[in-house]
Amino acid sequence: MAIWSKNAVTIFTKYPLIRGMVSYGVIWPISSFIQQTFEGKSFDTENRYDWWRCARFGLYGSCYxxxxxxxxxxxxxxxxxxxxxxxxxxxxxxxxxxxxxFAMCSFYFGMSLLEQKSIEEAITEVKMKFLPTYKVGASVWPVVALINFHFIPPQNRVPFISVCSLIWTCFLAYMKHLEAEEIPIQLKNRSARLNA
Structure with a gap:
């Protein structure tokens, strides 16, 4: 066990990208889990946690x-x-x-595709949710980024941001799930307007 932990520390020190991928692979699904808890999901009711949603967050966070x-x-x-x-x-x-x-558009688009939605649905979700999300992000992230760029050493910037992003990702999970059922309706309305 000691050899494994020593090798892990060496790899994480030598390869900060891997350290960031592991951090995001843990933090993003935890954020989805926290958001689902606020949503009323639980272990022992009919409204159970959506573990596939957590897995999508982990995959997207770590690999993208x-x-x-x-x-x-x-x-x-x-x-x-x-x-x-x-x-x-x-x-x-x-x-x-x-x-x-770029990150916000990628989030809504990429997560929609991971949910097996169509490209049109993904684009519609970006259009619906980008601006409200960006307004909140623009009021929070400049302070975090300033701290990160001024005080945090370069090799620790990705892990620092990943820890800061736990709460932010809970917000993104909330925004992602918010009004998700209305996206097909928005597409139908848009198609009807285009065809009229």
């Missing part, structure tokens, strides 16, 4: 979110090296207007 965040942090560190307040403000501003909208 962690690598894109790692890539963004790597690019940002090369383009704007350093951790001064000025550099941190620049990185935060650029992240808020570039990576954040």
């Amino acid at each position: 979110v962690a690598p894109t965040i790692y890539t963004w942090f790597t690019i940002a560190s090369k383009v704007w090296p350093g951790t001064t307040l000025k550099v941190a403000l620049i990185k935060t501003f650029v992240e808020t207007i570039t990576y954040t909208p």
Whole structure:
């Protein structure tokens, strides 16, 4: 057991992307579980937890979110090296207007596809939920990003953000599930308007 834990520490230290993928692979399904608990799901009633939803969050978080965040942090560190307040403000501003909208659109689109929805349904969900989510994100994430870029060492940025994202991902899980039943209705209404 000690050899395994020593090897894991070595791998996580040497490969921060793997550390981020493991972090997101744990934190994202936990966030889905927490959101479902607030939704009224439980272990022993007819309204049981949706474990497939948790699995989708884990898959998406570990295999898509962690690598894109790692890539963004790597690019940002090369383009704007350093951790001064000025550099941190620049990185935060650029992240808020570039990576954040990309990440939110990708979330709704990608999770819809993992739910086996059509591309049209995924696009409709992005259109319905992007702006409300972005408004909340733009008021929260710049502060977190500023702390991350100014105070956190580069090798620990993905794990730091993954811990901060636990609450954020609970919010995303809530927004993802919110009005999910209305998306086909929105498509029908849109199609009716286009055909009229």
